[in-house]
Each structure stands twice: as C-alpha cells, then as structure tokens.
Amino acid sequence: MSMLMAEELLFFLPPALVALFFYVYLTKWRRKRLNLPPGGTGWPFVGDTFAYLKPHPATTVGRFMEQHIARHGKIYRSNLFGEPTIVSADAGLNRFILQNEGKLFECSYPSSIGGILGKWSMLVQVGEMHREMRMISLNFMSNLRLRSHLLPEVERHTLLVLRSWRESSTFSAQEEAKKFTFNLMAKNIMSMNPREPETEKLRLEYITFMKGVVSAPLNFPGTAYWRALKSRSNILRVIEQKMEERIQEMTSETEERSEDLLGWALKQSNLSKEQILDLLLSLLFAGHETSSMALALAIFFLEGCPKAVRQLRIEHREIARKRKQRGDAGLNWEDYRRMEFTQCVINETLRLGNVVRFVHRKVLKDVEYQGYNIPCGWKILPVFAAVHLDPSIYDDPHGFNPWRWQQSNNAAAVANSFMPYGGGPRLCAGSELAKLEMAVFLHHLVLSYTWELAEADQAFAFPFVEFRRGLPIRVHALHDT
Numbered sequence: 383m384s385m386l387m388a389e390e391l392l393f394f395l396p397p398a399l400v401a402l403f404f405y406v407y408l409t410k411w412r413r414k415r416l417n418l419p420p421g422g423t424g425w426p427f428v429g430d431t432f433a434y435l436k437p438h439p440a441t442t443v444g445r446f447m448e449q450h451i452a453r454h455g456k457i458y459r460s461n462l463f464g465e466p467t468i469v470s471a472d473a474g475l476n477r478f479i480l481q482n483e484g485k486l487f488e489c490s491y492p493s494s495i496g497g498i499l500g501k502w503s504m505l506v507q508v509g510e511m512h513r514e515m516r517m518i519s520l521n522f523m524s525n526l527r528l529r530s531h532l533l534p535e536v537e538r539h540t541l542l543v544l545r546s547w548r549e550s551s552t553f554s555a556q557e558e559a560k561k562f563t564f565n566l567m568a569k570n571i572m573s574m575n576p577r578e579p580e581t582e583k584l585r586l587e588y589i590t591f592m593k594g595v596v597s598a599p600l601n602f603p604g605t606a607y608w609r610a611l612k613s614r615s616n617i618l619r620v621i622e623q624k625m626e627e628r629i630q631e632m633t634s635e636t637e638e639r640s641e642d643l644l645g646w647a648l649k650q651s652n653l654s655k656e657q658i659l660d661l662l663l664s665l666l667f668a669g670h671e672t673s674s675m676a677l678a679l680a681i682f683f684l685e686g687c688p689k690a691v692r693q694l695r696i697e698h699r700e701i702a703r704k705r706k707q708r709g710d711a712g713l714n715w716e717d718y719r720r721m722e723f724t725q726c727v728i729n730e731t732l733r734l735g736n737v738v739r740f741v742h743r744k745v746l747k748d749v750e751y752q753g754y755n756i757p758c759g760w761k762i763l764p765v766f767a768a769v770h771l772d773p774s775i776y777d778d779p780h781g782f783n784p785w786r787w788q789q790s791n792n793a794a795a796v797a798n799s800f801m802p803y804g805g806g807p808r809l810c811a812g813s814e815l816a817k818l819e820m821a822v823f824l825h826h827l828v829l830s831y832t833w834e835l836a837e838a839d840q841a842f843a844f845p846f847v848e849f850r851r852g853l854p855i856r857v858h859a860l861h862d863t
C-alpha cells in the first residue's frame with residue numbers, strides 16, 4: 383500500500399511542481415506588468431500585520447502608517463491579515479471604495495469577526511440579506527422613532543447614569559459610558575431593564591465577548607477567542623429565551639414591548655430565528671462599543687479644553703431655560719436641533735478620536751485609480767483616521783478644535799473627507815442615534831457637573847479604541863442648575 387502511494391507521489395509531484403513554478407512565475411509577471419501602488423510585502427505569512435496593528439495613541443495614525451505614507455504616498459500596497467492589501471489614506475479613493483460597494487468592492491471582515499458575530503451578522507452579510515437586515519435596522523432607528531421614542535429613552539438612560547455619580551467621587555468614565563450605551567441598546571432591542579441582574583449579567587458577558595472580536599481566531603481553551611465564543615453562546619441563550627417568551631406573548635403584547643427591535647423583527651420580517659439572533663447580537667455590538675467610546679473621548683477632549691466646556695454650558699443653559707419656560711420635564715426635538723455647538727464638539731471628537739479607524743473591503747473587479755492598478759481579489763482598507771488627521775485637509779490636525787466646524791475655509795474638502803460613519807450603501811445605520819446619544823448626554827453632563835481627570839490617561843488604538851486606565855475622572859456637582 384505504502385509502495386503504491388510512493389509511486390503515485392512520484393507520478394504527480396513533477397507536474398505539481400511545474401504548475402507551482404508557472405503559477406509563481408505568472409503571478410510575478412502579472413505584477414510586473416501592473417502598475418501597483420508602491421509598497422512591499424513585509425514578513426513571510428504575517429506580512430506587515432503586526433506593525434500595522436501595533437497599539438498607538440488614538441489621536442495619531444501610528445508609526446507604521448506615518449512611515450508608509452511618507453515613503454510611498456497616500457495609497458500603498460502591503461500584506462495584511464494574510465492577504466495582499468492596498469491601504470488607502472486618500473479621501474477620494476476611500477469615498478470611491480465605499481460608494482462602489484457590491485459593484486467593484488465588497489465588505490469583507492476577517493474570519494474572527496464572522497466567527498464571533500455569527501454568519502448572519504449584518505456586518506459580514508452582503509447582497510440581499512444585508513439589504514433586508516439594513517432595512518430593519520433603519521426602520522428601527524428612523525427619524526420618527528428617534529423623535530418620538532428614542533429621544534426620551536436616551537434622556538432617561540442619561541439621567542440614570544448621571545444621578546448615580548456621587549460628589550467628588552472618582553470612577554471610570556469609559557465604564558459609565560459603556561453602561562449607558564449598553565443599557566440603552568438592551569432596552570431598545572429586547573426591553574431589558576437597566577440594573578436588573580439579567581441585564582447586568584449580559585453586560586459583563588459582553589465584555590468577554592468583545593475581547594474576542596478583535597483577537598486572533600485561535601479556538602482552543604484559554605484563548606480570548608475561545609472565551610468569546612463561550613460568551614457568544616451565553617448571550618445567544620439569553621436572547622433566545624427572550625425570543626421564546628416573546629413568541630408566547632405575541633397575542634397579549636403590551637404597548638411597551640411592541641416598541642423593541644425583537645418584537646419588530648419577529649412581526650415584520652421574514653428572517654429565521656437564527657438570523658434574528660445574529661442580527662440582534664450584532665446591533666448590540668455595533669450600537670454599544672462605538673458610541674460609548676465616542677462619548678468617553680468627548681469627556682476626555684473637553685476636560686482639556688475649558689473654553690469649549692464654557693461655550694457648551696452657555697448653549698445648554700439656554701436650552702434648559704426654554705424647556706423650563708415651556709414647562710416640559712424633558713428635552714424635545716427642537717431643543718436637540720438647537721445644540722449647534724454640541725454638534726461641532728461631536729464632529730471634532732469623531733475626527734480626532736477616530737473610533738472606527740478603518741474598514742475591511744475586498745476588490746471584486748480589477749480597478750484603475752489615479753493610474754494605479756488595484757487587482758481583483760486583493761484586500762483594500764480605506765483608513766478614515768489617516769484622512770481625518772491629514773494636515774493638508776485639517777489645520778493643526780492633532781489639536782481639539784470644535785470651532786473648525788463653524789467656520790471652515792475649505793468646507794468642501796472637509797465635507798468630502800469626513801467619514802466617521804463610513805459611507806455608501808453601508809453607511810452606519812445608527813449614526814443619527816449615536817449623535818443623539820452624545821448630544822443629550824453632554825447636555826446633562828455640562829449642566830450637572832464639572833469634571834477633571836483623576837489620573838493621566840490616553841486613548842489608544844489597539845486597533846479598537848480604548849483608554850488604558852478606563853479614563854478615571856472626579857466629578858463635582860453644579861448646584862446652580
């Protein structure tokens with residue numbers, strides 16, 4: 383038997399080697415003929431992945447990116463995540479990539495993300511299924527629902543967090559921001575109430591889960607990925623139980639429950655149970671990590687910019703005065719629309735903090751851009767952070783300057799380059815909710831407290847953005863408001 387195998391091997395090996403030789407030769411020959419963007423391939427197998435992902439301050443692009451842009455320009459080639467990759471720090475190319483989603487390029491996240499978020503997750507789905515899930519999410523966060531339902535909910539959850547802070551106490555602002563956004567999403571997705579043991583248990587489970595989303599997909603006991611997969615099962619069990627309860631209750635549904643996404647998806651969509659589970663899980667993920675980090679970054683940047691806090695306080699005192707005159711207990715949509723300087727603070731926070739630094743795409747067809755060939759099958763990364771910190775677009779790009787959004791001299795260039803929520807057919811489905819959350823939270827924060835850093839801290843891109851020490855702050859209540 384083994385003799386036979388050896389003979390077979392001898393028979394097949396030479397043609398296989400010849401085929402391999404031609405494959406390598408043809409690939410090289412094709413590459414030589416193509417005008418690929420400048421760059422290199424880095425180390426065997428891993429390429430430049432580790433250098434690219436090396437943690438760096440969130441308000442910078444990191445040394446790897448800086449050096450590569452200086453050496454090769456804003457579009458360069460590399461080898462990242464095990465694939466030949468084009469990296470783009472070019473505003474025009476980034477926009478072109480996102481707007482041609484499904485035609486020339488397609489969303490393509492590493493297998494670790496798909497494994498953890500699930501094969502039906504909206505972030506990894508493409509085509510028809512993505513469109514259906516996107517429609518459900520957009521309906522759920524429609525303008526009408528934002529005004530009528532989500533605004534009061536956001537305010538209620540803001541006050542729950544802010545009223546739990548004790549005078550002169552020190553705590554992690556990042557943790558508080560995460561609690562706020564998680565509880566808001568859990569309530570609106572599945573009608574889970576803050577502070578209840580099952581909500582708190584789910585939140586803690588989610589922290590382990592999150593660590594796996596960004597870890598290497600090594601599935602054996604003890605790894606972050608393995609633990610995250612376990613957390614995924616535990617989280618799904620909770621969501622599944624909620625779903626079963628809901629199906630039972632469908633006939634005698636209360637008014638409040640019919641407002642949540644779970645009820646909506648069960649009633650209005652043709653999705654299977656498995657698909658709804660992954661949809662809810664990924665919305666919990668997309669809607670919680672990003673906006674909480676944006677909020678923590680705003681608290682951090684504002685602490686270093688007392689002039690902006692003073693201006694915010696003036697804006698929000700005026701809004702509070704008008705609300706009082708009306709005799710309203712809470713904010714209404716007109717109040718929110720008046721938060722103009724607040725929107726500048728939010729924009730500047732997203733520009734400088736870059737919560738989502740880049741997105742993953744693959745090339746579906748050979749593309750030519752600015753004379754460069756971008757080959758089909760390659761990975762391509764539009765890096766928003768590099769554009770947002772580009773000195774040729776933003777003056778003093780590393781400084782926190784919310785006023786730049788009031789009087790921009792190069793308004794058109796800025797408008798075309800500012801993409802914190804991505805763009806095209808996959809533009810963030812929760813961008814309006816995220817802005818609302820931040821604005822309402824900042825409203826009550828500046829009216830109720832002053833704050834200072836209890837310990838020096840800095841946000842780092844790991845590449846997910848996080849404060850090393852959790853952003854410890856000390857607060858003092860303002861009694862005059």
Ligand code: HEM
Nearest residue numbers: 516668669672673676738741802803804808810811812816
């Ligand atoms: C400041 C906060 C936020 C930032 C910076 C942000 C950023 C982004 C970005 C850049 C994308 C595009 C990903 C890609 O193209 O591959 C995205 C997608 C998405 N975001 Fe957000 N996001 C934020 C808040 C939220 C919130 C509060 C929700 C609410 C649930 C949400 C839900 C989603 C969903 C569902 C998608 C997928 C859209 C699709 O594929 O069609 N995001 N977000």
